[in-house]
Amino acid sequence: PDAARAYLDRLLVIGEIPSATALIARLMRNPALGYTVVGVCSPDSSRLGQPGVGTSVRVDDYEVPRWGDFDDVAAAVDECGATAVAVTSAEALGHEAMQELSWDLEGRDVEMLVAPGVTDVAGPRMMVRPVAGLPLLHIDKPRYEGANRFRKAALDRFGALSALLMLLPVMVVIAIAVKLDSRGPIFYRATRIGLNNAPFQMWKFRSMVTDADTLRPQIAALNEGAGVLFKVRDDPRVTRVGKFIRRYSLDELPQLFNVVGGSMSLVGPRPPLPDEVERYDGRVARRMLVKPGITGLWQVSGRSDLSWEESVRLDLSYVENWSIMQDLTILWRTVWAVARKDGAY
Incomplete structure (x- = not known):
């Protein structure tokens, strides 16, 4: 270096x-x-x-x-x-x-x-205009509605359906492996908070033992998560197949069904737990102005290795500066982040 x-x-x-x-x-x-x-x-x-x-x-x-x-x-x-x-x-x-x-x-x-x-304001929203000899920086307001939201929804639906068609054989293999590896259902459904603080059921391949949620208080002392996040690098609740699919983020593939259903986006802030949202302050709550995503700036910038403050900064930067090109760039970078296994556990 x-x-x-x-x-x-x-x-x-x-x-x-x-x-x-x-x-x-x-x-x-x-x-x-x-x-x-x-x-x-x-x-x-x-x-x-x-x-x-x-x-x-x-x-x-x-x-x-x-x-x-x-x-x-x-x-x-x-x-x-x-x-x-x-x-x-x-x-x-x-x-x-x-x-x-x-x-x-x-x-x-x-x-x-x-x-x-000013920080985390994208270039297209900024323009320098001289006023009375002074260069003043003009910043456009963030735009969440109208044509922007329609274009994002179209990209989400088309992208998710295309991905499901291509990845269906892989998902079938993972489903069989999860079922053979440990007792319990193939899928794990958890309540997450989405757009405008509305709760929804998020789908994932099950990567932990079936009673993982009830065991969480027993491993609270092992928590390595930043801020309000709960993360354990060597979580004893994770199954053998679970370790593999989590390492390559394959456990998150069923979230494509959430995208097709409209509760999630391909790209957006990380989908938070209800108890996390209860502890959000006014600044962090702005993450809820857009749908949570399967991937996002947090995913391509270190994932679990990020500090809580940096995760929030990246999510807010995404919310304030959304564009189709930014989404496409993040999707492309996600492929490399998953391949490198950066911050995944």
Whole structure:
């Protein structure tokens, strides 16, 4: 990983600690975005220092060198060899300082980026328009109704029916294996909460012993789930066949019947349990503005390995920025995520 980072753009982050660390955390967790953070310039009094002295800011598992405050940016660029700078606190610098910074960077062949202070808003919803000489960022409202919902429903029904026809032989084999492996029904039906907090019965191939729900309190101490989620990596309730089909997400194939019936979508937020929804705050509850999905941004970004906060952020980002192209991209990425078995247990 360190060798790969040598080929990324070297980014110096300029801003107050809260906004700077938020950007640093995302970039360092996702080197595929093309940046490696080589330093930060911040006026935070608890981390004051001079360029090159060696003070640092800790972000997750990374120690990011601190190169002074806003007045030290030009010197910091030369010292750390930055090829780009990202300003996360433009309001703290002021418009004159921003202008002077762009002049300072002009002769250094360094790209200047400015974070607008909003997160998880897709490009098509944003437009920069100058007003009285000030570049203002205009953000369109999220759209959940009308033609968007009709196109999504059409994609769901067509995609689910096509998948059922292609995967029918596989589903028959799995059904036989589940039946022969352990006593109990082939399918497992569980109550989940869907669009506008309406409950529905979600179908899955049974991957646990028949009394798994009643055994849950006995293994509560093994819970590794984040936030309100309940997850156990080596769950003793899982059967032999269950371990295999869960590893490749084959247990979720019967959810295609839910999609055909209209209670779920091919792509959407993770379908939550009723007791999870009861603990949602107002922000998290926005996940329920669209139908839950068989797959989603959470599925292609780490699944059970994600923190609760990151799972919520991804679900809300999907809800706010839905588009047909995004759904198709997530479906394509799901194939690779399942093949790699990332975060599945």
